[in-house]
Amino acid sequence: MPAPILPLIEAAALWPARGSLLGLDLGTKTIGVAVSDPDRRLATGIETVARTAFTADAKRLLALAAERNGCGFVLGLPLNMDGSEGPRVQSTRAFARNFARLTELPIGLWDERLSTAAVERELIANDVSRAKRAKIIDEHAAIYILQGALDRLTALNRAG
Secondary structure, eight states: OOOOEEEHHHHHTTSOSSOEEEEEEEOSSEEEEEEEOTTSOOEEEEEEEEOOOHHHHHHHHHHHHHHTTEEEEEEEEOOOTTSOOOHHHHHHHHHHHHHHTTOOSOEEEEEOTTHHHHHHHHHHHTTOOHHHHHHHHHHHHHHHHHHHHHHHHHHHHHHO
């Protein structure tokens, strides 16, 4: 049975109380990957997967999830600034649908507007060269996406 693909809050209801989540930032050439600790407090970068073919990319992501005992994925959804869905969102949703066929781990979608821009500003502020930024931007965007989702879930748990 394919994994459910849901907004973050709905997906969180399907994840166990503890267990690592993997954050994904889909770029056109690479996929940034981050992982949380089992208590879901801190996101850490794992790697940047160079996109080749969907099957190979998905196999690598599933291997990373298995290595880290992942119980779900947080996939950045690149909405337009006005909240509308453009071609990049359609591409991300298509990736999610295909990926869901290969796993039973629930996939939570998280609004990633401005994540790459925020990460780029941070890297520039830390005097990271353009060449080095290009190699790590998607991984750092994945950290930013996953940490934002973790912070949101923590806030909801405190309020609830």
